[in-house]
Amino acid sequence: MTTIKLLKNLINILFWGMIVFSVVSFILFIVLLFFPESLPEIFQLFGVFFNGTFPWQVWIIPFSNILGFLLFIVSIYYLRKCIKPLEEQRFYSDEVIVNLKKTGRLFIVISIVTTLLRIIGLFVFNGLTNNMIVGSKFGFWAICSAVVSAVGAINFFLLIIGLFLLVFSNVFNNGKLLKQENDLTI
Amino acid sequence: MPIVVNLDIMLVKRGMKSKELAEIIGITTANMSILKSGKAKAVRFSTLEAICKALDCQPSDILEYVED
Structure with a gap:
């Protein structure tokens, strides 16, 4: 408790x-x-x-951060809704199952959408300045390292946590069915 | 569910009320109602044993398989 x-x-x-x-x-x-x-x-x-002063391309990465932040607030809102039934020992209620699923899905959406926007933003911005990645002598490896940095450890971790929450939701759903069966065993 | 619980019939045959049977075998009236209505998912051997003992009958007198 x-x-x-x-x-x-x-x-x-x-x-x-x-x-x-x-x-x-x-x-x-x-x-x-x-x-x-x-x-x-x-x-x-x-x-x-x-x-x-700045062209619109510069705004792609800040926009992805703002979008990710707003979606993260929504996902934390759903996570908050899970806590009340857990506090009341109602572990296998529909509230927990549904809200965990919503939170997991949102975490996955955040990680995928922000990563894609960052990658797009990086290349659009590079096309604008034409000096960092494609034009560099490192070529392919420079592109790879730029993409990896755009994905970022936090986004990758958020994707894992999102999938974990989906699995958790399924586990709770199975638990609910088992509890129902147990309750209806006389 | 293809398994039918004929508890009502046995209770009538023995002239016993379901509340009395629930008290004898030590289950709640709510659970007795679940058992009689056929909503139960499973019956423990200990419960079945207690019912057979209280009603002086065999499991086959209470449970019946009817094809869907």
Whole structure:
């Protein structure tokens, strides 16, 4: 029970921390876009990103990060919904099975989508600057190392965790069937 | 399910109420209801033994195979 309570508290801290961060970032973004002069000078420096200095290709990787972050908030929301029945010792309830499956699927989607966007972003950006990867003397190996860095250990780990949660959901589903059978054995 | 529980018939034959049988064999009335309605997935040998003892009958008097 202590483990579940600790897990619940950590997930709540993560979830609400991300919500607060998102709201503050969104407000800052809006203010920076429409009323930049009202912000301190250090924040005004970020205005360079929105005044058309950079081409749209530069935005692909930051966009993938934002999309991944938002989807991650949704997946943590579903993970939070799993904790309540677990805390009440209802291990084999539909809530746990369905929400674990949703979280697992979202983790997989996040890792695949952000990785693809990063790879696309990397090559589009490279085509723009034409100096880093394809043009380098390392050729094929430079491309490989760029792709590996775009995939990243965290995305790879998220994919594994996503698959693990799907397996976990199936295990709970089997457990539910066995429990039903056990309950109906007289 | 092709296995039919004929507990009702045996209870009528022995003039016993299902609540009484539940008390004798030590199961809840809810479980007795599950058993009588045919919703049960399995019956333990110990339960079957207790039922046969209480109703003075054979397992075949209670359980019957009917093809779907």
